[in-house]
Amino acid sequence: MEHRPLSELGHIADLKQPLRAPALSRRERLDRWAELLERDPDRLLKTLDEIEWKPKAERRQMRADGTALAVAYADPILRTDGLASDRFGDAVRFFQISEYDAHIVLCSCHGGESMKSEEAARRVRGIRSPSLWSLYFGWFR
Template sequence: MEQRTIAEVAKSAQVFSTAETARAQRRERLERLARLLEEHDGPVQMLTQIEYLRRPERLLLRRDGSPLTIAYKDPVFRAQGLAGDRLGEAMAFFALDDREAHHLFCDCHYRTGVSSQVIAAQVRSVAQRPTIGEVWQKVRGAIGRFLTR
């Protein structure tokens, strides 16, 4: 096997950083979850009072019929490594922080009788939200273009 530096490989192929790949994977998974929720026919149960639980208890939280259960039933997600339908497993798989998980899956952010389409829209909004690094990269690019005029 021939060994080459990243710079040499970059001359003939696109090279992505691990962070870029992780962000792309997170977006793809959240977009798939949004599609699964949109296709879901039936009631969706949200998790209750996530914010009042200590972190160890919160990570073990689950509920039948929740978006997490819908995700875990998907064979593609299971093949990709989704280990279960508990909040902690979903947070790790979808790369969600505590705030994002609370925003997406806690009943305090939705009215009673929330539809899976509404939840899907929230999931999609989190998927499409730019990271601080992406915003900074755009700012640097704009400044660079401005200075090279």
């Protein structure tokens, strides 16, 4: 039997990481996402086009470069904690939010073709704390 470091085995074997419990709570994940968005508050982010009109299977696969989801997925902490991609469905699962809440943060019908990163952060904070929704987003739920 030959012993090799794990780093070398990845070239000759299909290694899978064992499933583990997430390190961050739902609130910590949403806070982290909002903080990432707030780092560059004037950055223009793309929105996803008319999410609500897409069939569920298509909606779950939606993604685009330069979205609020792309900002989250670029973060190594959120990826390590289990964010699988910058797709709509993966974000709903990972952040443990409803499709309705994700729609409010990400859809073109709420932000036009693009929105400032600070606005996206405000919306993320609104879904994190629904009792404070009107403070973050200016709406009553």
